[in-house]
Amino acid sequence: MTTLSACLGLGIRSDLMLLKKSGLVTEHPDGVCVISPGNPDFYFGNFFAPFTHPTIETIPDVRKRFTELIGCHPGIEHESFAWSCQHADEKTLEVFAQNGFRVEQSLVLTCRPKQLLSPNKTVPDLVIRNASQFDIASLWQLYARFTREQSNGKLPPAEHRFLSARIHEFIELIKTGMGNWHVAVINGRIVAALGLFFEGPIGRFQEVLTDSRWRNRGICAALVHKVSQDAFCNGVQDLIMVADSTYHALRVYRNLGFQDIESLITVCKPSRQDQNTK
Incomplete structure (x- = not known):
């Protein structure tokens, strides 16, 4: 790093x-x-x-x-x-x-291979896979919906420009081989997504997003666990997650074995x- x-x-x-x-x-x-x-x-x-x-x-x-x-x-x-x-x-x-x-x-939370814990429940019909170029529009919509939630239902002009450019930056990172976006799909619909990018044995999660209509069903836990497990199987030694101290998913990460190390x-x-x- x-x-x-x-x-x-x-x-x-x-x-x-x-x-x-x-x-x-x-x-x-x-x-x-x-x-x-x-x-x-x-x-x-x-x-x-x-x-x-x-x-x-x-x-x-x-x-x-x-x-x-x-x-x-x-x-x-x-x-x-x-x-x-x-x-x-x-x-x-x-x-x-x-x-x-x-x-x-x-x-800031971290997890190592021996710390990773399995989710408490399984999610029927859930498919977790790497994102493809055909998923970009759905990822943008999910990202924009999440941002609106944080902005009282609005998407200010600067935020709109930021999201468009940020999606492009992630695409360029994927082209370099640094990592990928991963999506959780139920009945053909993307209900959650996250990015995971690497430098050597270090992996950093980016934008763990779950559609608000599909929360509290174990989807986020299943997605983070599967992507983490795959990363560890490929030689990654440390995974890093950053979450708002009041964010509802913080409990999910801790239940999967991620441990707090510092405040940001x-x-x-x-x-x-x-x-x-x-």
Whole structure:
């Protein structure tokens, strides 16, 4: 995996493992700068990851660095930062929120072959397979539906552009042989999907999505388990999953043997266009 400073945490470093294929990742004395020229609306494809956790006193300096390194690029109208920690500084996060930033705390989980557990139940008629080029439209719809759920039923213009470019980036990653998307199908209908991409013995999950109409039926657990099992059979040693700390699927991952190792803090001030559509 990327040799960038270990102080970034496993969650960020595994993100950079993929982002460096489609974007520019540069290390500076105070942190790492990420720029995705082909997707300026990708909030966490264009962000600054400081080596030292921001504090109330250093927030202005960190924001200045984003402007200097990232915000000057065409089409980037947001501010985004990410850092790993064991315990979040709630007062600092509160100041970010007061300044118009969306604050999210995610958990980074890992699993090794001997830790993987089988799902509690089976799902009748479920077929799990690699995605094909004919599945792209269905994947986009699933991705868009999930994003609308997170945006109060709306799909702001910047989010729409981001999704279109992001699907293209995943297609390019697949062409390089880094991994694939996998889909769960019931009676010919895609009801869940996820991406899993690799660098050496490390695998990083991307966008585990389940159609809201098919949740709580064991589909997500079956999909993650089967894809993980196949990866381990092919020599992968560590799988990494990042999930929102309040996300309903977190329990699913833990029940499959994934274990929490760190917290990942992300703060983002959306573009004015997105703010105006909320």
